[in-house]
Every structure is written in C-alpha cells, then in structure tokens.
Amino acid sequence: MSINRRQFLRRAGMVTALGIGSSFVITGFRKKDAAASGYTKAAKDMPAKRWAMVVDMSKFKSEADMEKVIEACHKLHNVPKFPNTKDEIKWIWKDDYHHTFAGGHNEYLDEHVMHSPFMVTCNHCENPPCVRACPTEATFQRPDGIVAMDFHRCIGCRFCMAACPFGARSFNFKDPRPFIEEVSTEYPTRTPGVVEKCNFCYERLADGLMPACVEKSNGGLIFGDLDDPNSEVRKIVSTKLTIRRKPELGTQPSVYYLVGGGEHA
C-alpha cells in the first residue's frame, strides 16, 4: 500500500499535533515544585545604588588604630593567618604611600603623609577588571556597586588576581581552617583553591549593619551611598579634595582617600 504526498503530510501533521498536545496534558497534571514560593530582601536590608568608602587618614593616629580595624574584619570573616607571607590572605591591610598611590608622587610631600601607612582594601571599582576576567562569573558586580564573590563558583584560576591592579585579592594555597586563630561563626571559611577579598560586608548590610571595619574605625572610615546626595560620603567626595588609587586606569574605584586634613583640602 502506498500513500500519496497529501496523505503523508496530513498524517504527519496529526501525529505532531497529538505529540505536542499530549506533552501539555502531562505537564499540566504534574505536581508543581514549590508553587507559591519566592524570595525577597530582608526587612533590615540597606538599599543603595553605589556603596562607597572614604578613608579619612587624619583619623588614623597610629598603626594600632589600623590594626584594630584589620583585626575586626579578619576575625569576622575567618581570614587565616599563614606564617609564610607568600600564602598571606588579606581583605583589608595597610601599605605605604608609594605602593598605595604609585607613580608620579610629589617628592616635597609632607613627611608624615609620605611615610605613614594607608588603609587599603578592595576598591569595588565601577568598572571592575576582575569581573571581566573571571571565566565562571564567580566574581560579579551587584546592583549596589559591590564587587562580590560567589566562592562556590570560584575555580581558582586566579585570572582575577592578575587583572586586579590593586592586589586586593588573595589565593588560598592551603586549607585555611587550621590557620584561623579564633573562629567566627558569622561567616563561612574558604577551601584551598579559592580566591577571596573584601566584600564590603554585604552580609552585614543585609542585616542593617555597617561594615565591621567602619564600626571599629572611630570615624576614620566613612561608608555610604555615593548615589545619595545627602549621604556623608557624597558630601565629602563632592566638597573636599579626595584622591583615589590609580585613577588613570579608569576602573573608577569606590574607595576615596581624604589626605592632609579637612580644612586645607
């Protein structure tokens, strides 16, 4: 028995319609997974368009003030202390003037400024090169400007470390857990093979708290929404002379430095 073209097309069409139709029937009867569930932000969550930090160097009188800030951050986030500096993990640290503001320095600069250490951390750039370098999108930019990391996704390729012009990223060459002196249950630890860095305490912002370093800085670190014209950071950045690290690279850092006191600047 043979069929002609018309019959063949008609039968093929009917079979196709039947197949598509029955698949709808089957999925319609299937029990839905978590039908009405959803997600929302915490009630205490602090919204912002662009989180930024101002480092007021005049408030850091001694290195002890800086150590206090570093300690608060590193304790909270379970940052390990490795004896070998090659393995060092740092979220916020201090560095000298020449490293912080590399290139074209003024040799007649005030001795105090030239030789005192600066607080440095991840700059949470507006154009973050680390985000572009990351092949797995483990590093990403949140809508509030924070350059955050999803440690679950990090494959340890360290492209981001090469891309970051500020050396703000550290790699876990060893299991960090045995090197954590005092364990904080507020934040998870990391595994070997994962990069880490400052996250502007986004887990605290979701709870309505300021970053840990800001709380311990006695006003030396000022944190707020740069997009909000009434925020303190915005007022400082728009009225006083602040400098940023390596602005010529065009990454638009969100960490501003207020150097040399308020009244002259």
Add this chain to the structure above:
Amino acid sequence: MYKGGKIIASLIIFAALFTIPFFYNMGKVNAGPDVALDTPAIQQLSDKQCVESPEFMRANHMKLLNQWREEAVRNGQTVYINSQGKEYPISLQDTCLKCHANGSASKVALSNPASSTTGVSNPAINESPEFCASCHDYSAVKPKCWSCHFEPKEAAK
C-alpha cells in the same frame, strides 16, 4: 564458531566476576537510614515544620539549597517565602541547623585536614546523624558544604 568453547567459557567467567558483588550482597539486610524526626532539638521548637513539607524536602532539598545560594549570594535576596507564604531567612546556620543539629557536638570544631581523605576538611560524613550523614552515607553522596560552612554546632536553644 571459531574457538567457540574458549569464548563462551571466558564469557561465563567474565559474567561471574562482574556479578560477584550482586551475589555477594544478595539476601543481606540493607536497611535505609532511620532518621528520627523527634530529636530533643526539634522537640523544643514551637513550630515543628521545615521550610517546606518533608516530602518536598526529601525530593528537592538539593535544588532548594542551590536556589537559596543563587538568591542569597548573587541576587541579595536573603529571605525565602515558602509555599505557605511564611518567611525564613536564607541561612544554613540560622534556619537549617536549628533542627538538623547534632546534639553531641557542643561547639564549632574545625576538623583537621590531615584526617580527611580529600585533603579538604569535610566533616559532614562523620558528624550530625540527624542532618546529612545518615542519608548521604547510605546513598554514598558526599556533600561538600561543611568544608566552608560550619557544621551543626549544638542543639538549638
């Protein structure tokens, strides 16, 4: 068949070797895990209900955990609204471990990587019978959550 006897004999030997594990374990009791749902920690809770129904959790907890991770870490959505409209903070420590806790581990203990086989501290397998280990040991699925997150600390208050 050319050298048929040898081929058939070899096939029989191969089939016998291949099925040894099956015959070896045949008839032996292989009971599934018996997870107690009325631990002291759960007894003390006023609301003895997980974020979703037990059936849903048994089948989909891994998917839910992945969704929680995506929403909390990447989208900043730190509250889960379940199918009944109830809200829960997305947190292993503050939500899951309130019930799925191990009463014997009295404080947060960081495991020694030297004693683990993978080179990464992974205490989930030995700890917390009411949490992952009982079922995950049975099905030989090793979760890596506790190499970063803190394992169940103490029975929730």
